[in-house]
Amino acid sequence: MARTGFVSSALFLRHDTGPGHPERAARLVALDRRLAQSGLVEELERLEAQPCDPEFLALAHDRRHVESVARAIHAGARVLDEGDTRVSADSFRAASAAAGGAISAVEKVLAGEWRRAFVAARPPGHHAERALAMGFCLFNNVAIAARYAQRFLGLERVAILDFDVHHGNGTQHIFEEDASVFYASLHQYPLYPGTGAAGERGKGMGAGTTRNCPQAPGAGDAQWISALEDFVLPEFEQFKPQLLLLSAGFDAHERDPLAQTKLTTDAYRRITQMCTQFADAHCQGRVVSLLEGGYDLDALAESVEAHVQSLARP
Ligand SMILES: [Zn+2]
Known part of the structure; x- marks a missing residue:
């Protein structure tokens, strides 16, 4: 059985968002500890993420954005663009390694070395717009991974499922006019960042390859799981992706x-199983999952364990 990859890096701990920030290094420490305690880590093949060539960041971003993030951090900035995106001296390298880790995971999975992979990286990526850092995100890791798979590994169609509680505005906007990447999101609505209404279905050539499933505050497992089952997966099935990114x-x-939102830990197990079953049936089992949010340390660690277990043991 092809292995499941686990990509992380000590560099991710050096992205320091300052005191009191929810997107903190302790998130990865908690998750690592949990995977080690459960023994799950022994079933995974670990790979150290490396910073990537800035050219790859430009697959999903304006070059000027990449340069201005680098310049600001080099000049000692502690906050970028929107006020909640805090950075420290090592943040560019960490963010570059988050994208680099996603790229490595996609390479390994498409080479058949791994069947699936989980990338435990920070900073997260899905709020980062083509030319703007926002919502704790510097570069859009999932968008870079999708573009890399198309540009360098020959894939035509990539599907992205975003089940972070916040809408992935950056990812949607990067692909909304592009019919070759299907972006689907389950998220609480209304909530930050304010995008992700059901009527946002893509634009121009990309009309129909965006699917938003906004869920009311207080919604739980049943609502989220049926949105995935009834709306997202049938559309993915028609789209015929060659790779599923999470x-x-x-x-x-x-x-x-x-x-x-009121998901239980078990919902993450179910959602993951539905994704792996979809991938097994439609895209050779290929799933690459990238960590986005999750801010209660215990809930995060527990949910990641359920998620990775379901990726590794379908
Ligand atoms: Zn979030």
Whole structure:
């Protein structure tokens, strides 16, 4: 059986968002500890993420954005663009390694070395717009991974499922006019960043390859799972992706402090199983999952364990 990859890096701990920030290094420490305690880590093949060539960041971003993030951090900035995106001296390297880790995972999966992979990276990526850092995100890791798979590995169609509790505005906007990448999102609505209404279905050539499933605050497992089953997966099936990428945020958990959605840990197991079953049937089992949000340390660690277990043991 092809292995499941686990990509992380000590560099991710050096992205320092300052005191009191929810998107903190302790998230990865908690998740690592949990995977080690459960023994799950022994079933995974670990790979150290490396910073990537800035050219790859430009697959999803304006070059000027990449340069201005680098310049600002080099000049000692502690905050970028929107006020909630805090950075430190090592943040560019960490963010570059988050994208680099996603690229490595996609390469390994498409080479058949791994069947699936989980990338435990920070900073997260799905709020980063083509030319703007926002919502704790510098570069859009999932968008870079999708573009890399198309540009360098010959894929035509990539599907992205984003189940972070927040809508992935950046990812949607990067692909909304592009019929070759299907972006689907389950998220709480209304909530930050304010995008992701059901009527947003893509534009121009990309009309129909965006699918938003906004869920009311207080919604739980049943609503989220049926949205995935009834709306997203049937459309993915018609789209026929060659790779499924996940923007895996765990902040829809009932214990998460940033939203009012009430998913249990078991919902993450179910959602993951539905994704792996879809991938097994339609895209050679290929799933690459990238960590986005999740801010209650215990809920995050527990949910990631359920998620990775379902990726590794279908
Ligand atoms: Zn989130």
